[in-house]
Amino acid sequence: MMPAETKLSGCVPSPEIYTLGGVELGAVCCIPVPHIQVENLAVSYHGKKVLDGVSLDINKGCITALIGPSGCGKTSFLSTLNRLSDLIPGSRVQGEILIDGVDVTNPRMDVLALRRKVGMIFQKPNPFPLSIRRNIEMPLREHGLRQRSDIDERVERALRDVGLWEEVRDRLDTSALALSGGQQQRLCIARALALEPSILLMDEPCSALDPIASAVVEELIQSLRNRYTVVIVTHNLAQARRVANYAAFFWMTERVGKLIEFGRCQSLFESPSHDLTAAYVTGISG
């Protein structure tokens, strides 16, 4: 059992026990063990720097919220963590990103393996125009799973994990596009979870949803704590406060995005150490 002071604000303990470095956890929410270590990261597009000097450690099993005004580089930051940035024409990433101690910016990195480990959810739910079952099955097959029984089991487990199984078990072979927006987003999360990632990147996952669907997805995100390291971009500051253990505040200075403040979510919102953070979280600027 960890000492009480290592417990973090806004943290709901998982009913499941999991182990980290041989220590049984479960009653604790998340502890400061770095999972992603970013050092002096910069991103440019066509030679123009949009993000610079970003250094932070993202802790294992925790939910970290990235906040800041439009254009300050939150999505650009997120896309460096699973090398989706490689697919953006004209983009260049400098600096170091260690995930589980391995430098993922290394050109020799197995990017497919990295993306299996670091899943991504986007703002607009993007199910494939296929059946619900095939949406989860296809990436599993692409990543080498062949056994029908394994696939069926993973499909069911992923759908149960996102609370969708009971809603769709009788219509697995119907089109995913017929699902509601909130269901589609949960399906996309299930699709990512089926690959058994350890990190989930979420870029404004609730912003295209109505308030009820958004609350359901938010609750789902809460349930991922401890089992996954979650990095979520949100413009909804109340949501960041509700779900996150840590928060990172980005801001643009001379048209370049910078990380202004990073820390425990409660401290960042209630006693920020930077005037810009204080102005942003109180709604005075941004």
Ligand SMILES: Nc1ncnc2c1ncn2[C@@H]1O[C@H](COP(=O)(O)OP(=O)(O)OP(=O)(O)O)[C@@H](O)[C@H]1O
């Ligand atoms: N593919 C691209 N090519 C060129 N410039 C880009 C590209 N993607 C983003 N940018 C620029 O990089 C800067 C940071 O954009 P980014 O999308 O990372 O910001 P953001 O914080 O996610 O904004 P938002 O909150 O609106 O989603 C912006 O100036 C944007 O115009």
Ligand SMILES: [Mg+2]
């Ligand atoms: Mg963005």
